[in-house]
Amino acid sequence: QSALTQPPSASGSPGQSVTISCTGTSSDVGGYNYVSWYQQHPGKAPKLIIYEVTKRPSGVPDRFSASKSGNTAFLTVSGLQAEDEADYYCKSYGGYNVYVFGTGTKVTVL
Amino acid sequence: EAQLVESGGDSVQPGGSLRLSCTGSGFTFSSYWLTWVRQAPGKGLEWVANINQYGSEKFYADPVKGRFTISRDNDKKSLYLQLNNLRADDTAIYFCARYWRWGCDYWGQGTLVTVSS
Numbered sequence: 731q732s733a734l735t736q737p738p739s740a741s742g743s744p745g746q747s748v749t750i751s752c753t754g755t756s757s758d759v760g761g762y763n764y765v766s767w768y769q770q771h772p773g774k775a776p777k778l779i780i781y782e783v784t785k786r787p788s789g790v791p792d793r794f795s796a797s798k799s800g801n802t803a804f805l806t807v808s809g810l811q812a813e814d815e816a817d818y819y820c821k822s823y824g825g826y827n828v829y830v831f832g833t834g835t836k837v838t839v840l
Numbered sequence: 841e842a843q844l845v846e847s848g849g850d851s852v853q854p855g856g857s858l859r860l861s862c863t864g865s866g867f868t869f870s871s872y873w874l875t876w877v878r879q880a881p882g883k884g885l886e887w888v889a890n891i892n893q894y895g896s897e898k899f900y901a902d903p904v905k906g907r908f909t910i911s912r913d914n915d916k917k918s919l920y921l922q923l924n925n926l927r928a929d930d931t932a933i934y935f936c937a938r939y940w941r942w943g944c945d946y947w948g949q950g951t952l953v954t955v956s957s
Contacts, residue, residue, distance in 0.1 A: 776947055
């Protein structure tokens with residue numbers, strides 16, 4: 731149950747795009763299409779922004795998109811806006827009804 | 841709209857016990873898997889435990905296995921986490937959340953557990 735690896739930080743100017751990686755193993759990210767992504771603003775609860783690798787819940791802007799290749803999942807935020815500045819976490823099913831989160835990435839809008 | 845509200849967080853000494861509660865409203869509580877997730881101060885999210893709709897299947901992260909117990913009472917629309925033999929590294933905000941399509945779509949606001957002598 732080792733945490734998935736994310737870069738500690740990422741940044742971009744308003745209007746630009748930023749992509750965050752989430753690297754696991756064939757036992758979690760690579761083995762199942764059950765990766766989700768969460769946005770967390772300081773002092774707030776996490777918010778689901780992507781489920782089942784690529785799907786967006788109702789109400790989440792289409793500026794948020796995601797994909798997976800092998801053991802690595804990716805979240806892209808396009809057209810960065812000030813309110814996108816937050817911490818982002820991936821989460822994957824790891825088999826046998828256990829789950830694992832990523833280490834988290836702080837996104838800064840310059 | 842669905843809502844989850846946690847309670848029960850407190851400051852306890854190492855080796856102590858605590859019971860956290862999470863009450864749901866605005867949705868059919870008995871239809872969903874539920875989970876506890878924690879976040880140590882300034883740190884990332886950590887999955888703690890899951891429970892199925894009926895309370896018959898329970899799963900735990902290795903760091904809490906044998907010390908924490910997840911349970912639920914669907915009649916009371918409540919989820920619980922019994923924390924025993926607490927350690928300093930259990931200090932965290934504990935969130936409850938609802939599972940939907942392998943993601944957690946509704947979260948509570950969290951309740952703080954502090955373990956310190």
